[in-house]
Amino acid sequence: MTVRPTERPMVMCESLVRIYRTDANARRGSGEVQALQGLDLAVQEGELLALVGASGSGKSTLLGILAGQDSPSAGTVEVAGTDLGRLGQRERTAYRRRTVGVIRQQTASNLLPYLTARENVQLPMGYAGLPRRQRAARALELLDLMGIAHAADRTPAALSGGEQQRVAIAVALANRPRLLLADEPTGELDTTTSEEIFAALRAANSELGTTVLIVTHDPLVADQVRRTVRIRDGRTSTEVLRHSAEAGTDGALTAQEYTVLDRVGRLQLPREFTRSLGLADRVRLVLEHDHITVWPDHDRPPPSAGAE
Numbered sequence: 123m124t125v126r127p128t129e130r131p132m133v134m135c136e137s138l139v140r141i142y143r144t145d146a147n148a149r150r151g152s153g154e155v156q157a158l159q160g161l162d163l164a165v166q167e168g169e170l171l172a173l174v175g176a177s178g179s180g181k182s183t184l185l186g187i188l189a190g191q192d193s194p195s196a197g198t199v200e201v202a203g204t205d206l207g208r209l210g211q212r213e214r215t216a217y218r219r220r221t222v223g224v225i226r227q228q229t230a231s232n233l234l235p236y237l238t239a240r241e242n243v244q245l246p247m248g249y250a251g252l253p254r255r256q257r258a259a260r261a262l263e264l265l266d267l268m269g270i271a272h273a274a275d276r277t278p279a280a281l282s283g284g285e286q287q288r289v290a291i292a293v294a295l296a297n298r299p300r301l302l303l304a305d306e307p308t309g310e311l312d313t314t315t316s317e318e319i320f321a322a323l324r325a326a327n328s329e330l331g332t333t334v335l336i337v338t339h340d341p342l343v344a345d346q347v348r349r350t351v352r353i354r355d356g357r358t359s360t361e362v363l364r365h366s367a368e369a370g371t372d373g374a375l376t377a378q379e380y381t382v383l384d385r386v387g388r389l390q391l392p393r394e395f396t397r398s399l400g401l402a403d404r405v406r407l408v409l410e411h412d413h414i415t416v417w418p419d420h421d422r423p424p425p426s427a428g429a430e
């Protein structure tokens with residue numbers, strides 16, 4: 123495995139492509155689906171990031187690749203200095219056991235039903251070869267961090283959906299992964315319980331320093347994290363950064379929208395922006411000394427500098 127200096131982002135995807143070729147697709151007439159179409163994404167160590175997007179936009183495909191369960195058709199993907207495109211079978215197993223932790227939407231599928239919460243958390247530690255006497259203490263620590271230590275000796279059937287999901291986060295954290303991937307972790311839960319799960323993911327991020335990537339189609343997740351990246355058609359498009367402590371001129375909290383400029387200079391403007399100004403087809407770009415303005419292509423004289 124290649125280990126790179128730590129200043130590299132924790133996750134680096136460059137021009138990532140994933141094409142599915144199936145008989146089912148062939149019967150529908152195309153033969154292939156391009157789930158990821160040149161996706162670029164960088165996630166810094168210690169970030170808590172949400173990846174949102176409509177159904178079919180490629181979120182789960184990306185997650186499967188980052189989890190080491192699937193491989194890209196083209197492009198590069200690196201996690202914690204490991205080039206996932208170059209992993210042999212043994213390295214892939216080690217990567218999945220130690221570098222990455224995964225939580226799935228179906229709460230029950232994350233846990234073994236005949237083991238207690240504590241035993242579920244201890245299980246992956248055994249696979250990774252952690253000495254037996256250290257497993258119990260670490261499992262309790264993690265259950266405590268998730269606010270669920272009181273239920274350590276209960277089996278999943280005796281836990282609510284939200285409690286099961288918090289145990290699942292503890293299981294995913296068992297081997298101190300550098301990256302925690304959560305695929306629709308609140309998909310089966312009500313709003314209050316969902317907020318508890320987000321709080322548990324934030325605790326993993328702030329207390330353990332784990333980089334956390336939450337994949338969801340729930341736009342409300344943006345309120346729970348600092349950076350939200352939207353995938354559209356297998357490419358990252360817009361990003362929203364929240365500045366919780368920063369007030370706008372009217373005293374209101376602000377959020378800034380960022381969009382990703384790809385290698386050839388393309389960017390996608392948020393639909394709300396283009397709609398509100400009636401931008402369509404051709405727009406006029408004006409280069410100022412430190413920024414670029416985008417104008418509707420109406421028949422009016424060019425704006426004076428700095429007048430936007």
Ligand SMILES: Nc1ncnc2c1ncn2[C@@H]1O[C@H](COP(=O)(O)OP(=O)(O)OP(=O)(O)O)[C@@H](O)[C@H]1O
Nearest residue numbers: 142144155157176177178179180181182183184339
């Ligand atoms: N195993 C597969 N075989 C063929 N096509 C697939 C396969 N998995 C996903 N796809 C297709 O790839 C595209 C992206 O799917 P993906 O599941 O990654 O999207 P998603 O954003 O996670 O959607 P959702 O929010 O519904 O889970 C879709 O068009 C989907 O039909």
